[in-house]
Amino acid sequence: MTTLKQLLDASRSRLTPVYGGSEASWLLRIIMEHIKGWNQVELLMRADKEVSDFTVTRVNEVIDRLLVYEPIQYIFGDTYWHGMTLKVSPAVLIPRPETEELVDIITKDNPQPDLKVLDVCTGSGCIAVALAKFMNFPEVTAIDISDRAIAVAKENAALQKVKVDFQTADALDLGAALTAKYDIIISNPPYVMDKEKSAM
Template sequence: MLAKEYRNHFIEKLTPLYDVLEAESFFYILLEDFHQMKRIDLALHPDFIFTDKEIDKWNQVLEKLEKEIPIQYILGKAHFYGLEFEVNENTLIPRPETEELVEWIVKKNEFKGKIKILDIGTGSGCIAISLAKNLPNAEVFAVDVSEKALEMANRNALANKADVVFMQKDILKTENLVHDFDLIVSNPPYVRNLEKEEIKKNVLDYEPHLALFVEDDDALLFYRKISELAQNNLKDNGELYFEINQYLGPEMINLLEAKNFKEIELRKDIYGNDRMIFGRK
């Protein structure tokens, strides 16, 4: 079958579940992964043919996409801040909004001398590893409660040749951190149960709830605990960064003010939602 004919079939099968642009993006992600071809290559070779064996492979993935399994889990990898990360059901899929958080940190710290960084709730390790790769003067540590997530984060660090020290730790039960840090960053669970109806099926059914959800009556649980630890374990003038629930920007400002942080800055993501906050000890 001609690849362009299969493309039409592929998009047609997925459009009841996804919009056309997203279905098309899936096709070209798979085209590059399976055939090392980009969109322009297919345009230049309109007679390119998929063999029967290749179509079987495509159909297997199409079946999974029709079940709304995230394409990153199907391929076992995701791209983040110019790096490739192994992902599976034990870790959240890295998102563009989190790349913006990493970019903010890199821009504020790229010309500094040696700094010590802690990433809390590291998951796949995407934040910690990206910072280690882009801030060569940084000594980076990362913690997570999930042993399986840490195993993956370690593999990702090795694959990306990044020097990160990973530790298993339940941050809610931690009274004091091992070191004092110049910078602490966290993208903790922040989706309230009341917001589940806004969450797409491919996230709700397949991504780990442990890393996503908090109780409605204590949505800032992790932020409060991490801010308290930061008060004890950030050096003077140390920096604290969070990715946050888009609906809780004012509450986050109040929390950091109550914990005596200064220079507090709330930033929006590419979609115009309150998504990142910074405070200085």
């Protein structure tokens, strides 16, 4: 049998050449939290205890995917962002930390209630959901061209218990979508380099 310490040491040695020592340790904490529900303290307390073959196999499967650069957020299907656990999938981009700052600026600069907000290219719905949650009773509409993205965004709104009107629409042809006047229009679309366009 394998102890937890042996499993973590072996896993870290596989991840470190690709991700570096600090990120390898961070990834292992996330892996063990998702697979076993153990936090950092529990990992230390259980270090010398044996782990099941199933746990070893599951950890190794996740590491195999990480070693081909699959994001851990896609592997487990969620990410922690702006104080919320949000669903993500390859249908949406993973919310970035700097987008939290954008939400904070909007929330701080617009304390008045009942504002109408439009989020263009909503993706996971992170911005729309955060604004619906943290602003003062806003009316939030969010659009995306992808039905798969809208499905993820709707799931996030439901998980956070907020109301957002999600619509499938093309950001480059908003005539039909813009049937109302909005106090705030926000968009944080994907960044695509010219050399990447032909492959998309």
